[in-house]
Amino acid sequence: MYTLAKFVRQCGYIKPNFASRIVEESLGNGGFTRPYQSIASQVLYGKWNDLPKKVQHYVQDNVKLCKPDTIHICDGSDRENEMLLYILQRDGMIKPLPKMDNCWLARTDPKDVARVESRTFISTENMRDTIPVVKNGITGTLGNWMSPDDLDTELNMRFPGCMKGRTMFVIPFSMGPVGSALSKIGIELTDSAYVAASMRIMTRVGKKVLKTLGNGDFVKCLHSVGAPYPLKEPMVSNWPCNPKETIIAHLPERNEICSYGSGYGGNSLLGKKCFALRLGSILGRREGWLAEHMLILGIENSKGEKKYFAAAFPSACGKTNLAMMKSALPDYKITCVGDDIAWMRFDKDGKLRAINPEAGFFGVAPGTSMKTNPMAMETISRNTIFTNVAETSDGGVFWEGLEGEVSRTTKIKSWLGVEDWHAEQGKPAAHPNSRFCTPAAQCPIMDERWQDPEGVPIEAIIFGGRRPEGVPLVYEAFNWQHGVYIGASMRSEATAAAEHKSKVIMHDPFAMRPFFGYNFGHYLEHWLSFQQKQDLDLPKIYHVNWFRKDKNGRFMWPGFGENSRVLDWIFRRVNGEDCAVQSAIGNLPRKGSLNLEGLQEDVDMDALFSIPKEYWQKEVKDIGKYFDEQVHEDLPPEIMKELRSLEARVNSM
Ligand SMILES: Nc1nc2c(ncn2[C@@H]2O[C@H](COP(=O)(O)OP(=O)(O)OP(=O)(O)O)[C@@H](O)[C@H]2O)c(=O)[nH]1
Ligand SMILES: O=C([O-])CC(=O)C(=O)O
Numbered sequence: 001m002y003t004l005a006k007f008v009r010q011c012g013y014i015k016p017n018f019a020s021r022i023v024e025e026s027l028g029n030g031g032f033t034r035p036y037q038s039i040a041s042q043v044l045y046g047k048w049n050d051l052p053k054k055v056q057h058y059v060q061d062n063v064k065l066c067k068p069d070t071i072h073i074c075d076g077s078d079r080e081n082e083m084l085l086y087i088l089q090r091d092g093m094i095k096p097l098p099k100m101d102n103c104w105l106a107r108t109d110p111k112d113v114a115r116v117e118s119r120t121f122i123s124t125e126n127m128r129d130t131i132p133v134v135k136n137g138i139t140g141t142l143g144n145w146m147s148p149d150d151l152d153t154e155l156n157m158r159f160p161g162c163m164k165g166r167t168m169f170v171i172p173f174s175m176g177p178v179g180s181a182l183s184k185i186g187i188e189l190t191d192s193a194y195v196a197a198s199m200r201i202m203t204r205v206g207k208k209v210l211k212t213l214g215n216g217d218f219v220k221c222l223h224s225v226g227a228p229y230p231l232k233e234p235m236v237s238n239w240p241c242n243p244k245e246t247i248i249a250h251l252p253e254r255n256e257i258c259s260y261g262s263g264y265g266g267n268s269l270l271g272k273k274c275f276a277l278r279l280g281s282i283l284g285r286r287e288g289w290l291a292e293h294m295l296i297l298g299i300e301n302s303k304g305e306k307k308y309f310a311a312a313f314p315s316a317c318g319k320t321n322l323a324m325m326k327s328a329l330p331d332y333k334i335t336c337v338g339d340d341i342a343w344m345r346f347d348k349d350g351k352l353r354a355i356n357p358e359a360g361f362f363g364v365a366p367g368t369s370m371k372t373n374p375m376a377m378e379t380i381s382r383n384t385i386f387t388n389v390a391e392t393s394d395g396g397v398f399w400e401g402l403e404g405e406v407s408r409t410t411k412i413k414s415w416l417g418v419e420d421w422h423a424e425q426g427k428p429a430a431h432p433n434s435r436f437c438t439p440a441a442q443c444p445i446m447d448e449r450w451q452d453p454e455g456v457p458i459e460a461i462i463f464g465g466r467r468p469e470g471v472p473l474v475y476e477a478f479n480w481q482h483g484v485y486i487g488a489s490m491r492s493e494a495t496a497a498a499e500h501k502s503k504v505i506m507h508d509p510f511a512m513r514p515f516f517g518y519n520f521g522h523y524l525e526h527w528l529s530f531q532q533k534q535d536l537d538l539p540k541i542y543h544v545n546w547f548r549k550d551k552n553g554r555f556m557w558p559g560f561g562e563n564s565r566v567l568d569w570i571f572r573r574v575n576g577e578d579c580a581v582q583s584a585i586g587n588l589p590r591k592g593s594l595n596l597e598g599l600q601e602d603v604d605m606d607a608l609f610s611i612p613k614e615y616w617q618k619e620v621k622d623i624g625k626y627f628d629e630q631v632h633e634d635l636p637p638e639i640m641k642e643l644r645s646l647e648a649r650v651n652s653m
């Protein structure tokens, strides 16, 4: 009988820990590197000659450097996916979830669960290209710069021989629909089958990409878990990584990304944050477009009138949930174009057009339920890789927020492997940054134009964050420049998406603080530049806050599907409806203009929309200090002008 196991064996895949040993035995030379034969003979899967010359050179250079035992050239086929999953399962990195359809659970080393911002660097000749020059004596918080020489030293300490005993996967991928003028191609080299299987979901992978690429240029993405054989330390949860040596490096001048030591998605799926946001934002500035940490949604009313909005909220602050919400207002239908990243460009008619460069969702699991996000629940019911969630005794998944949706008799095993987990034990069942990785095409409300190579026209841009105090549910910018100021002054409670202590209120301008590819001051100039251009249809700009809390620490607004009430108000504003009143901070909904029909919960609207004067005076002061210290001389004067006008308006409240 022809089995997958047999096929995998025939291809020559051996367990990584045995690979080097076998090479060692067969060579009888103490296990040092295998004598250099031809690179083609190292290829277990795929054809070396199918690779364009430039790609061959890139692979060749890095095979010499990283010394993998074998090479796999990804073609994106279903059969390949079965192999990847088989290998991952065999190596104990994932296990099947039999209650679901082709779903898998990965548990990481608990030291490798989130993005590591402190180890993320951008390297350019000129420091000021990358980060603002901060005020004397202040530590910068708007990105980490490293000189190319220093970075080379860091990389040379890590990459040589880093893939020994492992297979190198060569992943040709397209960010954006293959062949669209707005899309870009990358090649990721990785020694992680988990990354290969996830990239297949998150991006468009395969032969078509190579064909489109031809001998053109691509973004070079090198990734290693940093755990060559023989291992220096035993693996935890069969999850290879190297947290002590982790580094995520960007070399925009060489169109290159090098990530070492972490297998976690945000650090290892290099098409996402590293390429689509950090390098993307640099390209955007150079070429006159925008790469943003934004969801894209479609909203259609009962008259068949349709608009598209983009929204930037920091990590784990509600993009996925807004992008695929089920509207509480029966008059509206929401459709999803993307949940995390938007590439946007003004077209020849002056309309801002957006594409979602991704093909999947790498979404936060906790909090997702039939009640809060039924569309996500449907999406993740099949072909999904879960990471660091808890599992149920009947072969399903569990996380905080699903309490009402599992039967009382099922037992729960926590993400750390604690059997018979109970909430009373005081630790969460799932890691707060546990994620699902799932194909976008499976979402029942994908917009009919989500893969449109032209992109969709954006009519409103929404900023927001977790603001427990002082910030109303929604307000509207007076104009583009004021809107850019609002984006620049964004703040939010830290979340588990990165290594920061959660609940601290952090500045997170444009929800891009961890993702700026270049100097934030220059980024602001780029945004402001659009108001000088003739005949652009500039979208209206808003700020929302679903996370205001009352005295008892409870959310004042029910959120999720009820957020459609805010989208409705924005929709009508974009249509020019007179339903706003001016306030010191922006335009607020006129009393009674927010549609509250059918709202089940009692909401104290006055409290939800209040703008406490002292709070805002402090806010203005904090933001002024932040700009002065962190952006300093790189702050465009227009932004300071906006801050001063806000201050004057707040003082005269
Ligand atoms: N209270 C409340 N919580 C929300 C709301 N929307 C989302 N959340 C919760 O916030 C958390 C993160 O939400 P996501 O939508 O996954 O965040 P995201 O912005 O897509 O995050 P990244 O993928 O990290 O960029 C989840 O636990 C959600 O359940 C809301 O309207 N109200
Ligand atoms: O990159 C990640 O790990 C997931 C994500 O969307 C974010 O953190 O904003």
Ligand SMILES: [Mn+2]
Residues within 6 Å of the ligand: 293, 314, 315, 316, 340
């Ligand atoms: Mn994100």
